[in-house]
Amino acid sequence: MLPTADDYLPGHGDRSFSVRHYDLEIGYSVDGNRLDATATLDIETLEATRRLVLDLAGLKVAKVRLAGARLRKFATRQDRLVIDLVDGVPESSEITATIRYSGNPRPTIDKHHGDAGWEELTDGAIVAAQPHGSPTWFPCNDRPDDKATYRIELTAPAGYHVVSNGELTSRRRGGSHETWVYEMDRPMATYLATVQIGRYVVHEHADTPTPVRTVAPDDVDLTGCFDRQPSMMDCFTDLFGPYPFGSYTAVVTADDLEIPLESQSLATFGANYCDDDWSKVRLIAHEMAHQWFGNAVTLARWQDIWLHEGFACYSEWLYSEAAEGPRSCEEWARHHYDRLAEQDQDVVLADPGPSDLFDDRVYKRGALALHALRKAVGEDEFGDLLPAWVEEYAGRSVTTEDFLSFAATRTGRDVAEVLAPWLYDADLPAYPV
Numbered sequence: 001m002l003p004t005a006d007d008y009l010p011g012h013g014d015r016s017f018s019v020r021h022y023d024l025e026i027g028y029s030v031d032g033n034r035l036d037a038t039a040t041l042d043i044e045t046l047e048a049t050r051r052l053v054l055d056l057a058g059l060k061v062a063k064v065r066l067a068g069a070r071l072r073k074f075a076t077r078q079d080r081l082v083i084d085l086v087d088g089v090p091e092s093s094e095i096t097a098t099i100r101y102s103g104n105p106r107p108t109i110d111k112h113h114g115d116a117g118w119e120e121l122t123d124g125a126i127v128a129a130q131p132h133g134s135p136t137w138f139p140c141n142d143r144p145d146d147k148a149t150y151r152i153e154l155t156a157p158a159g160y161h162v163v164s165n166g167e168l169t170s171r172r173r174g175g176s177h178e179t180w181v182y183e184m185d186r187p188m189a190t191y192l193a194t195v196q197i198g199r200y201v202v203h204e205h206a207d208t209p210t211p212v213r214t215v216a217p218d219d220v221d222l223t224g225c226f227d228r229q230p231s232m233m234d235c236f237t238d239l240f241g242p243y244p245f246g247s248y249t250a251v252v253t254a255d256d257l258e259i260p261l262e263s264q265s266l267a268t269f270g271a272n273y274c275d276d277d278w279s280k281v282r283l284i285a286h287e288m289a290h291q292w293f294g295n296a297v298t299l300a301r302w303q304d305i306w307l308h309e310g311f312a313c314y315s316e317w318l319y320s321e322a323a324e325g326p327r328s329c330e331e332w333a334r335h336h337y338d339r340l341a342e343q344d345q346d347v348v349l350a351d352p353g354p355s356d357l358f359d360d361r362v363y364k365r366g367a368l369a370l371h372a373l374r375k376a377v378g379e380d381e382f383g384d385l386l387p388a389w390v391e392e393y394a395g396r397s398v399t400t401e402d403f404l405s406f407a408a409t410r411t412g413r414d415v416a417e418v419l420a421p422w423l424y425d426a427d428l429p430a431y432p433v
Contacts, residue, residue: 003053005145005146008302008303009131009142009302011080012142016047017045017049018148020044021148021149022152023041024150024153025153026153026154028125030197033106033120034102035102035137037100038099038100039099039138040098041054041097042096043095043096044094048089049085050084051082052085054080054099055081055141055142056079057117058079058104058106059101059103060102060103061081061101062102063099064083064099065097066095067096068094068095070087071083081139105137107119107136110131110132116136117133117135118137124160124198124254125197125198126194128268130261134190134191142190145397146190147187148190149183150166150182150183150184152193153179154180155178156178158173158178159199160178160197160198162178163182163196163200164180164193164195165188165263166184166186166246167247186244187395192262192263192264192298194266196215196253196266198217201215201216202214210233210247211247212230212233212249213247213250214226214250215252226284228281229250229288232284232285232319236288239315239386240386240390241386243292244292245265248291251268251269252273253268253271257270260287264295267288282320283316286316289319293390294312296395298396299399302357303352304350306362306369306400309363310365311386312363313366314370317332317367320332333371333431336367341428343361345427348425349422365422368432369419369422369423372418372422373415373418376418376432377411381410381411389403389407400423
């Protein structure tokens, strides 16, 4: 039987080892959607094992080489790459696996979460990996608590702009192709790794301590929407502490997208988000807030998704208040509480189940839980808590219990008593006063 690391995502992840670093060298043909790649993984075993099970969906493996262990054989089955070793290796063994693979990448489908992964656009490609799409473009240990550093090299036809996680460290032209190298030196979960390819130009936003840019087609109007990102960055650094990465990029595709796509150090939006309506602007703020809550500090289990989405949703309300948006934070909280009260009360925030992982009630109830905590501990304590949480756990993976313990220690209050009805009861608690 092949391993599962998290019951919310069956058939993904292996807890017998951890990947410390991914080095990906990818050649991609836009015409034909063809990928030819080599992935080098630095692995540390967490227990004695005779095999390594990686996640890889829909792509053909041509060759596997190992250093630090002897390869017996490899095979692909059930969207996994199973690497059998000649001899068992003990805990804390260091193994380097080099895997050559190719194919036509495409999204993979999960019965609870739909499709995710590498996807062709009209003229280019995107990767929307949350929560199960990373194996569609590279072999990985696809569990959210296995964070690693990355070097991502991608060669594409000249004329296309390539964006990936971290900082662009090299860009070189060779004939009709161009090679882009990005490096992410902060720990990153597999589902946050991405590549965006399109005919884009770069808009650098002025007067920001952290570099903020929008990468978009040259005919896109950023007025009233993406040009507000510097003010969002100012707001969130004031509230949550220093921005966790070297820069922040918003990619705007020429195609419309139903929802924005979260990734570490960047986010992706469709052209339909170039609109100054608050329903679009709030999501630009939402995705930026994920850089603190979701990317720097990442859930250890998918059931704790409220630690991402509740915090990012509450950030929308905080930004609305700071930017004199349509409502204050208190008004947004009251508005969404009243809407939640009209809906079915059958979601437990701290363990919503795979089918309700991205239910809007998780987002709004999570934000209201934070609002209740803010009311209980007061403005000063709450204002100190969020940046301290990020500072303490940046680069790490956390659980709901970690947050409750940290918040109690930091504030000196019994925050579990305040938050328990919001987290563990299906019924909606009384509005916080």
